[in-house]
Amino acid sequence: MGHTFADNILDTYVGVYQFHRATDISKAALYSQLNSIKSFTDDWYLHRTSGGKIALPEAFASRLDVHLNTYVEKVTSHDAGVTISVDGETTEYDAVVVATTATNAKEIYTNPTEGQRAVMEQAKYAASIVVAFKIPAGTFSTPTGNVADTVSAVWIPYAESTLLSSYSNESEKGKELVRDGKTLLLAFFREDGAHEYIPKSDEEIFAAANAEVTxxxxxxxDASVLEPHDLYRWEEAMPKFYAGSLKKVKHFLETDQGKNNIWFAGDYLNAPWTEGALRMGQRVAGQVDESMQ
Structure with missing residues (x-):
């Protein structure tokens, strides 16, 4: 029963939320997530943002000075503050929040402390590929015709597919996801499948996903119902909370977060998914504000 449960339930859950196998997540990370589901069940129900997910960052951006398509060359701390080099020009700041992946942070942060370097080096990521197909909007409707019975997403055990971990019906996210009678079906590659197909052509990826979804x-x-729309090779899709990683991050947060007026934020810092990253961003903003007092 133990192995059956692990292979068909736990591994499926991890594959959907993290894209990798259950063997790559620590007991502490897994137990904390499962306890969250048990203790805060209502918070795990899907809630849609009016206007789609983009509405939230757009609302934040409307109150800030946001620069898009801007290449940050390097971030350097010094006694007087922090210098950011952007597109060949440098600007001085009192403090900087590096809110990106650990890989990107390592590339741009020129003089981290040993603790800051260590937390960036310890980060590991699972890859995925997200493939979008156009389908008729009513494809996932059940025979009852009841909207509440419409399928939103399907989790796939590894035993049933070594390529995909799940697929979703995007029409369930709101009317803005239905256009001209069509919506999107998203198929998510597991880590192993992503590593195999990331180097391949778009046509090969669409073909593999089509065959598996069908x-x-x-x-x-009918495979012809799946009309290729778009795909994204997501090489650092989700951080891996492997055995020992939580303690490493906890140590960093207690000893080197904010050192040299450089603050880190991101899901790899024990803050999984969009919700965790958002909460961490709020926490770091408060810490920066307090440090500037």
């Missing part, structure tokens, strides 16, 4: 999805009886 095989697995009872609502799709």
């Amino acid at each position: 095989r697995l999805c009872p609502f799709i009886n």
Whole structure:
């Protein structure tokens, strides 16, 4: 029973939320997530933002001076503050929040403390590929015709597919995801499948995803229904909370967060998914504000 549960339930959960196998997540990380589901069940129900997910960052951005498509060359701390080099020009700041992946942070932060370097070096990521197909908007409707019975997402055990971890019906996210009678089906690659297909052409990726979705999805009886729309090679999709990683991050947060007026934020710092990254951003903003008093 233990192995059966691990292979078909726990591994499926980890594959959906993290894209890798359950063997790559620590007991502490897994137990904390499962305890969250048990203790804060209502918070795990899906809630849609009016206007789509983009509405939230756009609302934040409307109150800030945001620069898009801007290449940050390097971030350097010094006694008087922090210097940022952007597109060949440098600007001085009192403090800087580096809110990006550990890989990007390592590339731009020129003189980290030993503790800051260590937390960037310890980060590991799982890859994925997200493939979007256009489908008729009513494809996932159930025979009852009841909207509440419409399928939103399907989790796939590893035993059933070594390529995909899940697929979703995007029409469930709001009417803005239905256009001209079509919506999107998103297929998510597991880490192993992503590593195999990331170097391949878009056509090969679409073909592999099409064949697997057609095989697995009872609502799709004809492969021609899946119309290729877009895909994204997500090489650092989710951080891995492997055994020992939580303690390493905890040590960094207690000893080197904010050193040299450089603050780190991101999901790899024990803050999984969009929700965790958002909460961490709020926490870091408060810490920066307090340090500037």
